[in-house]
Structures are given as structure tokens and as C-alpha cells.
Amino acid sequence: MNEDQLIALEGALDDEGLLFTRDDDEDAFRIAFKSEGDRYFIVSYRDDPNFVMIGSGWALPTEIELADANDVANALNVRKKFVKTAVWEDERDVLFTVELCVTSTDEVRPHFGRLLDVLRDTAVEFFEELR
Amino acid sequence: MPPLVRDTIAKFIENEGHRVDVSPLDEEGGITEILFRTRGQVFSITTYENNPAIYTISTAYEVPEWARESRQNADILRQVELDHPDVRFVLAHDGALFVATSEEEPGSPEAFTRAFWDTVGRVREAGSHCVERILDRSESKAAADKFISSFMKGER
Numbered sequence: 001m002n003e004d005q006l007i008a009l010e011g012a013l014d015d016e017g018l019l020f021t022r023d024d025d026e027d028a029f030r031i032a033f034k035s036e037g038d039r040y041f042i043v044s045y046r047d048d049p050n051f052v053m054i055g056s057g058w059a060l061p062t063e064i065e066l067a068d069a070n071d072v073a074n075a076l077n078v079r080k081k082f083v084k085t086a087v088w089e090d091e092r093d094v095l096f097t098v099e100l101c102v103t104s105t106d107e108v109r110p111h112f113g114r115l116l117d118v119l120r121d122t123a124v125e126f127f128e129e130l131r
Numbered sequence: 132m133p134p135l136v137r138d139t140i141a142k143f144i145e146n147e148g149h150r151v152d153v154s155p156l157d158e159e160g161g162i163t164e165i166l167f168r169t170r171g172q173v174f175s176i177t178t179y180e181n182n183p184a185i186y187t188i189s190t191a192y193e194v195p196e197w198a199r200e201s202r203q204n205a206d207i208l209r210q211v212e213l214d215h216p217d218v219r220f221v222l223a224h225d226g227a228l229f230v231a232t233s234e235e236e237p238g239s240p241e242a243f244t245r246a247f248w249d250t251v252g253r254v255r256e257a258g259s260h261c262v263e264r265i266l267d268r269s270e271s272k273a274a275a276d277k278f279i280s281s282f283m284k285g286e287r
Contacts, residue, residue, distance in 0.1 A: 017150045017168025034148025036169060036248050113171050 008105040012112035055097035137163040201226035215257035231258040
């Protein structure tokens with residue numbers, strides 16, 4: 001499937017007044033953007049056009065214990081709508097992602113602001129809990 | 132020659148990921164408005180080339196038609212100002228919207244950009260507080276009116 005699945009989300013970013021760049025390759029369609037200085041990405045795979053992921057990745061400060069980070073991530077996964085929080089232990093990164101199954105990304109466009117809010121809020125809560 | 136204040140601020144906001152719309156308000160006076168959008172809300176920054184130490188940041192909120200009781204809402208704005216003393220509120224367009232404004236004196240463009248998102252957040256929080264108060268009061272009043280109306284009809 002080579003149709004660009006992310007065109008509708010470019011529109012969503014326009015709606016939000018956000019700038020973005022495209023970084024497609026042979027496997028995936030990708031958008032990178034920032035909001036209030038924080039970096040986000042959107043990915044959709046060419047061989048799985050019904051899957052779309054919006055996310056952000058953050059480095060874990062060295063003073064944070066991985067076990068504590070995992071506990072907080074688990075608590076957020078229990079409580080939060082839409083967002084999956086995952087600690088990537090090898091890299092000491094934490095990923096916040098919204099993963100959706102859609103017929104078309106047009107379905108996501110009207111809800112994009114809400115999804116971005118919940119991604120942002122989850123990251124803030126994660127680091128506040130660990131402070 | 133140092134860069135224009137408006138260019139420094141506009142470039143900062145763009146680098147943070149947001150489209151900007153730069154409109155000179157007074158070319159001779161060096162006053163410029165920079166508009167950008169974040170979290171669904173349009174914000175306006177006013178810059179002054181003659182005084183790079185001061186800035187104004189504003190955002191407008193629409194008041195739902197059913198909640199446009201200007202006198203009551205003016206009272207609420209004054210009350211909320213007490214909780215957020217660095218933000219001023221003004222009703223506009225016959226009460227159809229109100230504008231939340233903070234006048235900042237960070238001292239320099241660099242200092243302004245360092246605290247930029249905190250300032251935006253502060254104005255947004257104050258504005259949201261106002262909206263909540265206006266809606267709460269209107270809904271309470273509507274509920275009270277409904278109750279009184281029912282009571283007068285002898286239904287209670």
C-alpha cells in the first residue's frame with residue numbers, strides 16, 4: 001500500500017497551527033513536529049495502513065531508577081485513556097504513544113488536539129511522579 | 132545592528148514548532164503583534180522595538196450565548212483577577228468574549244523566551260478559570276430558575 005496515509009494528519013497539524021516535516025522511507029510514512037518545544041512523531045506503516053501511532057520520546061534522567069519509572073509507567077497505563085507509556089530500559093528512554101486502528105486517518109483529525117493533550121499531560125505526570 | 136525584537140520572538144515560537152503570523156501594529160512606533168496557536172487557543176504577543184524589556188501576551192475566550200450576562204460576567208472577571216493578579220480580563224464584543232492579558236517585564240527578549248511557555252500556561256490557566264466560573268454560575272442560575280419556575284407552577 002503506497003497511498004500516503006498521513007495526509008489527513010498533516011491537515012490536523014495545520015488545524016493546530018503546528019509546523020512539521022516529513023521523513024518517509026520504504027517502510028513507513030513519518031511526520032516529525034514540535035509543540036511548545038517538545039518533539040512528537042506520527043508513524044504509519046506502508047504494509048499496515050490501518051495502524052497509526054502518535055508519540056513522543058524522552059530520555060530518562062540518570063537519577064531516576066528504572067524500577068521506579070516502570071512502576072509509574074504501569075500506573076499511568078492503568079489510569080490513562082489512549083496513551084501507552086513504555087520504558088525502554090536499554091536506552092533509558094520513555095515512550096508515550098497513542099496507537100490507533102483506523103480505516104482512514106481522516107477519523108483521527110477531529111480528535112487530534114485531544115490526543116496531543118493527553119500525550120503531553122501523560123509525559124508531565126510521568127516526570128512529576130518521579131520527581 | 133541587533134535583530135528586531137519581533138523577529139527574535141517570532142523565530143523562537145517557530146523553532147518551538149508553531150506557525151506565526153506577524154503583523155505590524157504601528158510601524159513608526161515599532162509595535163508588532165505576533166499571533167500563534169497552541170492547544171486550540173490563539174495567543175497574541177505584542178512586542179515593542181523601543182522597549183525590548185516589555186511584552187504583552189493575550190488570548191480571547193468566547194462566552195457561550197446562553198451565558199452572556201455582562202454585569203455578572205464582569206463581576207466574575209474581577210473576582211478571578213484576585214486569584215490571578217498578574218492577568219487582566221476585559222469583556223469585549225458586547226460580552227460575547229473576554230480577553231485575558233498579561234503584561235510582562237522580563238527585561239530582554241532572551242529572558243522573555245526562557246519563561247515563554249510558563250507565561251502562556253499562566254494566562255491559559257487564568258482564562259480557563261474564568262470560563263469555568265462563568266459556566267458554573269450560569270448553570271447554577273439556570274438550575275435555580277428552573278426550580279423556581281417549577282415551584283411557581285405548583286409542581287414541587
